[in-house]
Amino acid sequence: MRYTTIGDRRVSALCLGAMKFGSETDDATSAAVLDRFVEAGGTFVDTADCYQFWVEGFEGHESETFLGRWRRERGITDEVVIATKLGAQPTVPGTGLETKEGLSAEVVAAAAERSRRRLGVDRLDVLYAHQEDERTPLEETLGAFAELVDEGSVENVGLSNHRSWKLERARAVTEARGWPRPRVLQYRYSYLQPRFDVPLRSMGHMHITPELLDFVRAEAAEGREHTLVAYTPLLWGAYTRPEKAAELDGAYDHPGTPARLAALDEVVRETGATRNQVVLAWLMDSDPSVVPLVGVSSLEQLNEAIEATDLVLSEEQWRRLAEAG
Template identity: 35%
Template sequence: MTNSTLPLRRLGRTGLKVSALSLGTMQFGWTADEATSHAVLDAYAEAGGNFIDTADIYSNWAPGNPGGVSEEIIGRWLQERDRSDFVVATKVRGPMGGPLREGLSKRWILQAAEESLSRLNIDYIDLYQVHWPDLETPIEETLEALTDLVRSGLVRYIGASNFPAWRLTESLWKADKHSFARFDSLQPEYSIAAPVRASFERELAILCQTHGIGVIPYSPLSGGFLTGKYRKGQPLPDSERAGGIQRRFFSDQNFAVVEELVRVADAHGAKPAQVALAWLLAKPYMTAPIIGANSVEQLRDLLPAATLRLTPEDITALDEVSKWERARTDV
């Protein structure tokens, strides 16, 4: 690997060092073909990136894609690399064909991990995450299965994704009570945009900070809304995602957020997306926002965020324009 330009951060309270920006791979085999995906991986590695995030279901919503394709693309790329240079994260929970091939039962977790290892062409998974809760399965059963994987050496660390605060708290309590492996990371949706900022910060932020859980948020740019290409009173960009972004994020407050991102970016000679990521990286509980790219150019536009240092005045201004109403019990 080349000299790193992406700084490293600890994953929560662990000793694991990961790049400050994680590479998300949901688009691999969907909106990015294998050659493009490998080019993006090459560019990420050349910048010193080591933290690759995927999932078994990526991207089974695409026509003709049964799931597992992203893992397979990464696995073929890793064959030409030193696997020990990379932190590989994947997930289990979603449907992989039939009622017994989904959920968080012990039976499926153990089977799904073996299948992910095969597709990724690796001997162990650095970070194995449950993709979202399975309320039909006791959390003890899920944690027992994940603990078995850790003790067998097939998994190094475990994490949760899309967990509400009550379920994450329950999992920490049960892990402590039964001496199970505990979740060392949380992958939530989190950005400066409303309503997702409040959804995470209301309870989960203090929970993660207090218990040393590394935060690796997905959609840190709110589907592209925070890049600056969506502005109040201007036509929608030509994008398949534009309609959904309009329904979810178009509000007076969010347009004001974008204007402030643009102002701060101009002051630093940066881009609004870089500022949105730098704002996240300034949070004390933050490990690494997950960025995706359909091209090398898109990736390289985002990487400078890892070394962009916002001033206290920048952060205060961004906090103020994106603030959410707190109850008397909020901290």
Template identity: 45%
Template sequence: MEQNQTNTRSAEPVLGAMYFGTRADEALSADLLDAYVDLGGRWVDTANCYAFWEDPSGVGGQSERVLGRWFASRPGVRDRVLLATKVRHQPLVPHEWPSSSEGLSADAIQRGFAQSLDRLGLDSVELLWAHAEDRSVPLAETVEAFGTLVANGSVQRLGASNHAAWRVEQARAIARGLGVEPWTAVQLRYSYVWPRPGVTLPEGGHVHAERDQLDHARTEGLDVWAYSPLLTGAYVRDDRPLSEGYDHPGTHRRLAVLAQVADELGVTRNQVVLAWLLAHGISPILGVSSLAQLTEAMAARDVDLPDDVRARLDAAV
């Protein structure tokens, strides 16, 4: 798959806060946030449903609450951090998902986002994502509701996570017709190796970036954020193998080139993957669970991929 991403804003590592308050306790979450900011990081990404599947409450909100307490305890840090959150997937009935997920009706968006702001202790965020599609609701209703949040100053920008390219562009056309703010960013699963086309990933709800989505983003100048960029450790840990959908000759060829480049540059394979994404204008979301992992990942910003090396990485298919 040829890569040619050029976005309207510079790509940068994003700190993913999915497991803050659940797998990562409050102290570790605060340490990771402090270190990320000290290392020059700016964006933190969460969602109102994080992480309902990890907590007895079964409804989520833990990550936003931890972030809210962190902001409150760090005077001035809000001026240094850009925050993104999401609505769509929060269960309305504990432990009943996806059957009770809030969806993307106008009422659900307004109510879900208001609750997010309450948990965060904030009056606005920099970016709000539609976490996934909701085809049970007219798209115009969803678009107008998101646009209203920008118009009233509660949100600066809008994005679509786990959406098909045609659906994003249809929403953008509706926004233009309504005279409201359009989606200007997309968030998808993406990394250096890809699953076979059309394969169903074992992680429910994950939508992998395909050629048309990346080409659409490049053509329209949309920012691209990539989640699971390090595939939960599969590049460096034998106990975290890639799922069956990645088992094809292209993966083996790319892994071989990745290992060669990492050895040549004297960096880790994870750092090469992150540097490659950044070089293509894609912002990787870092789901780290230790300060060492965070430091390693942020150091990828300093990994120089010469044109010939990048061409080798791109050419392995």
């Protein structure tokens, strides 16, 4: 297992997504996946307070609730870092993001308390603002997060699905006020790159842009490191399953996609790894490095991802992949 850091915490360079735990993935499988991940050295798990409200029969707290129960049953304490998010839970049952709670100071305080209670912790390891809230000034949200850190309820602050200019605004505001800056950034990212002039179909997704990567590099040069986490790194199985590839967003329908897949297959042949493993290794070997957030529904899928942490691409292989398309 590879490792990286979030602030002062050492975490696995592979993050396990718990979105479907407690809902679409049955309890026995969810627990087995978590147990295997920890056994292999995994220490970074991701969830949100709204997972999965959009699935019929569920309300949006199921993943956190399951993780809290698993922690208690396994006696897990601070050896596993659990990141959660707030702000996207609908306020009206049966609706979607159009009624999301948002990121007001009142919501941040109340939602964080609910997450601590479900997870069974006194302090949240990582707490993200899940999505931008156009109704609430960023200063108000960051101030509410700062209060949580000050009182010991949150260790690390994160931003998910925020435009690059808002990251710079967050840096300026927190520096001026002496507040804790967002150290963890979570966005959608994979080896295949979409067109940025075509909106992604997926609900609430925001993709990493070259500008965002440049921001993270520039910040690191100034001594302000970030942990960059990428969800949907395997594009729902599109690298290995033709039916999933056919369902990809139209944003991926451009000449760069087949060129990148051809380069990917070259490296697959050279390394003997799977497509998925090369993609995960490419992300981890990137500059800035990226922590892939993988969602799995079986031990077989998890083991494939775990094995990818042992794959280190040569500089030439990484660059050939990066420059394809």
